[in-house]
Amino acid sequence: MKTRILMTLVAAALLAPPAALAQSPNERVHVLQKRDYSVKNKIEVTLLGGLSLGDVFTQNYSLGLGIDYHLNEAFALEASWFTSGFPAGATNDSARFGMTYTDAVSELEGTDLSPLAADLSMMSNCASLNVQFSPIYGKFSLFNATIGHADFFLTAGGGVAWTEYRDSSDQWQDTGTYFVGNFGLGFRIFIARWFAVRLDLRDFAFSARVDQGANGVSTKIRNNLFFMLGLSFLFGGEEPVEIWSPY
Amino acid sequence: MRKLIALFGLLLALGPAAAQAQANPNMINDAVDAYNRNDLGRAALLFYEAKMTDTAAANRAKAEYYLGHSLFKLGMYQSALAFYNAVFVAGPAHPYYLKGAEGLINVAQALRDDTLIPSQINKYYNSQGFAAMDPMALSRINYYVGLLLYRQDKLDLAMAYLGAVDPKSPVYAKALFLLAIIHTKLGVRFAQGRDEARSQAEYDTAIKLFEQILDLSGREAARARQALATYDDIQRIWQLCTLNLARAFYGKGDYAKATVYYARIPRFSRDWADALFEIGWGFYMRQEFGKALGALHTLHSPYFGDLFHPESWILRGTIYFQACLYDEAKVALKHFEDNYVTHLPLLKQLTEGALPPEAYASLLLKDQLAADDPMAKVPAFIRASILDNPRVENFRYFLRSLEAEAKAIENADEWKGTRLQQELAGVVSVQRTLLEKTAGGFVKANLMQTYQTIFGYVTQAKMVGLEITSRERLLAKANLPQAAEERGKLAPRPKTPDETYNYWPFRQEYWEDELGFYEYTVRLACPKELE
Numbered sequence: 001m002k003t004r005i006l007m008t009l010v011a012a013a014l015l016a017p018p019a020a021l022a023q024s025p026n027e028r029v030h031v032l033q034k035r036d037y038s039v040k041n042k043i044e045v046t047l048l049g050g051l052s053l054g055d056v057f058t059q060n061y062s063l064g065l066g067i068d069y070h071l072n073e074a075f076a077l078e079a080s081w082f083t084s085g086f087p088a089g090a091t092n093d094s095a096r097f098g099m100t101y102t103d104a105v106s107e108l109e110g111t112d113l114s115p116l117a118a119d120l121s122m123m124s125n126c127a128s129l130n131v132q133f134s135p136i137y138g139k140f141s142l143f144n145a146t147i148g149h150a151d152f153f154l155t156a157g158g159g160v161a162w163t164e165y166r167d168s169s170d171q172w173q174d175t176g177t178y179f180v181g182n183f184g185l186g187f188r189i190f191i192a193r194w195f196a197v198r199l200d201l202r203d204f205a206f207s208a209r210v211d212q213g214a215n216g217v218s219t220k221i222r223n224n225l226f227f228m229l230g231l232s233f234l235f236g237g238e239e240p241v242e243i244w245s246p247y
Numbered sequence: 248m249r250k251l252i253a254l255f256g257l258l259l260a261l262g263p264a265a266a267q268a269q270a271n272p273n274m275i276n277d278a279v280d281a282y283n284r285n286d287l288g289r290a291a292l293l294f295y296e297a298k299m300t301d302t303a304a305a306n307r308a309k310a311e312y313y314l315g316h317s318l319f320k321l322g323m324y325q326s327a328l329a330f331y332n333a334v335f336v337a338g339p340a341h342p343y344y345l346k347g348a349e350g351l352i353n354v355a356q357a358l359r360d361d362t363l364i365p366s367q368i369n370k371y372y373n374s375q376g377f378a379a380m381d382p383m384a385l386s387r388i389n390y391y392v393g394l395l396l397y398r399q400d401k402l403d404l405a406m407a408y409l410g411a412v413d414p415k416s417p418v419y420a421k422a423l424f425l426l427a428i429i430h431t432k433l434g435v436r437f438a439q440g441r442d443e444a445r446s447q448a449e450y451d452t453a454i455k456l457f458e459q460i461l462d463l464s465g466r467e468a469a470r471a472r473q474a475l476a477t478y479d480d481i482q483r484i485w486q487l488c489t490l491n492l493a494r495a496f497y498g499k500g501d502y503a504k505a506t507v508y509y510a511r512i513p514r515f516s517r518d519w520a521d522a523l524f525e526i527g528w529g530f531y532m533r534q535e536f537g538k539a540l541g542a543l544h545t546l547h548s549p550y551f552g553d554l555f556h557p558e559s560w561i562l563r564g565t566i567y568f569q570a571c572l573y574d575e576a577k578v579a580l581k582h583f584e585d586n587y588v589t590h591l592p593l594l595k596q597l598t599e600g601a602l603p604p605e606a607y608a609s610l611l612l613k614d615q616l617a618a619d620d621p622m623a624k625v626p627a628f629i630r631a632s633i634l635d636n637p638r639v640e641n642f643r644y645f646l647r648s649l650e651a652e653a654k655a656i657e658n659a660d661e662w663k664g665t666r667l668q669q670e671l672a673g674v675v676s677v678q679r680t681l682l683e684k685t686a687g688g689f690v691k692a693n694l695m696q697t698y699q700t701i702f703g704y705v706t707q708a709k710m711v712g713l714e715i716t717s718r719e720r721l722l723a724k725a726n727l728p729q730a731a732e733e734r735g736k737l738a739p740r741p742k743t744p745d746e747t748y749n750y751w752p753f754r755q756e757y758w759e760d761e762l763g764f765y766e767y768t769v770r771l772a773c774p775k776e777l778e
Contacts, residue, residue, distance in 0.1 A: 026574075030765070
C-alpha cells in the first residue's frame with residue numbers, strides 16, 4: 001500500500017480547493033502518475049557509514065558497501081559488506097577506531113555486573129545477502145517549497161560475521177567466523193533519479209564465542225543494532241526517453 | 248494611422264521648403280565624414296541641414312536617407328522611421344528607394360511593429376521595383392505584408408506573399424507557420440460550409456506545413472540549435488506547431504491523434520492551459536468523460552487561479568449532463584453564471600460608454616491603475632486575459648522605446664535648440680499619442696470580444712439548463728429517482744498501467760506534482776429507461 005507521508009509541521013495542501021469543486025458523491029477523482037523515481041531493474045550502489053546503538057559495553061563504527069538489484073518496485077536483492085576493523089591490520093586498541101569498549105567495561109570490572117567475555121565479542125567484518133521489500137513509496141512536502149519522494153523498506157538476510165575480542169593486553173584477538181542473521185528497516189530519500197540518501201536501522205544477531213583457555217569458553221547470542229546513513233547511486237533501469245522538445 | 252501618414256506628409260513637405268535656406272556646399276561631405284567617424288549625433292544634425300538647405304537634389308536625397316540611417320544607428324527608431332518613410336514613399340525615382348524600404352522593415356523589426364509599417368509598405372508595394380532588393384530584406388517585407396493581409400482576412404493574397412519568402416530567410420519558418428494557420432482557418436471555413444472534402448484537404452496541408460516546420464529542427468538537439476541560430480522566434484514557433492497540429496487533427500475529427508498531440512504540451516508551459524481545455528474537448532468527443540473531467544480538474548485548480556476560461560465551465564456542465572449527473576451539471580453552470588455572467592453589465596457599460604480610445608490604453612500600458620481610472624473597474628482576471636495577448640508586450644515595448652527616444656532627443660546636447668530636435672520631438676510625441684489610441688482601441692476591442700464571448704456562452708448554458716430540466720421531468724414521469732446516487736453505481740477506479748505508475752486518491756488536496764494527472768470516475772447514472 002503506497003501512501004503519502006507528511007513531514008511534521010508541513011502544510012501539505014498547496015491551496016484550499018475552490019468551493020465549486022467540492023467533490024460530489026457521484027464522482028471520484030484519481031491521480032495516475034508515472035513514478036518520478038522508479039527503481040525497477042536498477043542497480044543501487046550504496047556507501048554506508050554507521051554506528052552501533054544501545055550496547056552498554058561495546059561501540060562499533062562501521063563502513064559499508066551495499067549493492068542492490070531491484071527486481072521490481074517492491075523487491076530487491078542486496079549484497080553488503082560492513083567493516084569495523086579499520087584501520088585494517090591494526091590490532092592495538094589505541095590504533096583501531098572502528099571497535100571500542102565503553103567506559104562501563106572498566107568501571108564494572110570485578111563486580112557482579114562485569115560483562116562476560118562473549119558480551120565483549122564484536123563484529124569486525126560482516127558480509128550478508130538480504131532480501132529487501134519496499135511496500136511504501138511516498139512523497140512529502142518540504143515547507144511547501146518542494147516535494148520530496150522516498151520509499152520505506154524492510155530487509156532481512158543472513159551471512160557471515162568475523163568476530164574479535166580485546167584481551168587484557170588491549171590486543172584484538174580473532175574469535176572466529178560465524179553465521180549472522182540480520183533484519184531491519186530503512187528509508188531511501190530520492191534526490192535525483194540516480195542518487196538517493198539512505199537511512200538504515202539494522203539488527204545483526206550472531207553467536208559470540210570466546211575461548212579463554214583455562215578460564216573456559218564464554219558463549220552468547222549477541223544482537224548488534226546499527227544505525228546507518230548511506231549515499232546511494234542508482235544505475236540502469238528504465239531511463240526516461242529523451243525526446244527532443246522545443247519546450 | 249492617419250496622423251502618422253500626415254506626419255510623413257509633413258516631413259516630405261518640409262524637404263523642398265528647406266531648400267530656400269542658405270546652402271553650404273560642404274555640408275553633405277561634412278555629414279558623411281561625421282557618419283564615417285561614427286559621430287552619429289553630429290552626422291544626423293549635418294544630414295538634416297543638408298537635407299533642408301542643399302541645392303543639389305541628389306545631395307538632399309542622400310542626406311534624407313543617411314539622416315534616417317544615422318538616427319536608426321542611434322537607436323532612435325521612430326525618428327528614423329519618418330525619414331526612411333519619406334525616402335520610400337518618394338518611389339523608385341528616389342535613388343535610395345530600396346534602401347528606404349529596407350530601413351522601414353528594420354525599424355519594424357526593432358520596434359516590433361507588425362501593423363503600421365507593414366501597412367505603409369503594403370500601400371506602396373512595388374513588385375517590379377522590389378525585384379532588385381536583397382532577397383532577405385524582400386522576404387521580410389513579404390512576410391510582414393502577408394501577416395497584415397492575413398489579419399485583414401485577405402487569405403489568398405496573404406498566401407501569395409508568404410509563399411514568396413525565401414527558404415534561407417530568417418522569417419521563413421514564421422511564413423510557413425502563418426501559411427499553415429491560414430490552411431487551418433480554411434479547413435474550418437469549408438467545414439462550416441459543409442464541404443468536407445476541401446476541409447480535410449486544407450487540414451492535411453496545414454498538418455504537412457506544421458510538420459515541415461518541426462522538421463527544420465531535425466527533431467534532435469544539435470540540428471535544432473542550428474535552426475535556432477537561423478530562424479526568427481523558431482523555438483516559439485515549434486511550440487505553437489505542436490499545439491496547432493493537435494488543433495488541426497481535432498478539426499479533421501481525428502480526436503485520438505489530437506489528444507496525443509495535446510498531451511505533448513509540457514505541464515506548466517505557456518500553452519498548457521489551452522492544451523488542457525482543448526484536450527478536454529478531445530476526450531469529450533471520444534466519450535472519455537473521466538479523462539475530460541480530469542483535464543478540467545487541473546484547469547480549475549488553484550494553480551491556474553482565476554484563469555479566464557468561461558467555456559471550460561460549459562464543457563464541464565455538458566459532460567455531467569451527458570453522464571446524467573444533473574446536480575453536478577447545475578453546479579458547473581452556476582459557477583459560470585456567478586463568475587462570468589455577472590460581469591456582463593460592467594463590460595457593456597465600459598464598451599458602450601463615451602470613453603475616448605486613449606482612456607482604455609491605461610489598462611494595457613500602466614502597471615498600476617489609479618482608483619478613479621475607469622479601467623480599474625475591469626475585473627482582474629479579465630485584465631489578465633487581455634494582458635496575456637502576445638501583442639500586449641509589443642505595445643509595451645513600443646511605448647518604452649518611445650519614452651526612451653523622447654528622453655534621448657531631449658538630452659542630446661548637440662541638438663539643443665535646433666530644428667532637428669524640435670522636429671524629432673514632434674515625431675515621437677505624435678507617435679506616442681497614436682500609440683495610446685491604438686492600444687486603447689486594442690483594449691476596447693478585447694473588452695468587447697470578452698463581452699461577446701461570455702454572452703455567446705450564456706445561450707449555450709441556457710440550452711444545457713433547459714435540457715437538464717427536460718431530463719428531470721422525464722425522470723419524474725418515469726418514476727425514477729432524481730438523485731443520481733440511486734440510479735447507478737460508481738465506476739471502478741482506473742487501473743494503473745504498470746507498477747511504475749502511482750495511484751493516489753484525490754482528497755481535496757492539490758499537490759503541484761499531480762496537476763495534469765487527474766482522472767475522474769463518475770456514477771453511471773443514465774437510466775436504461777431513458778436511453
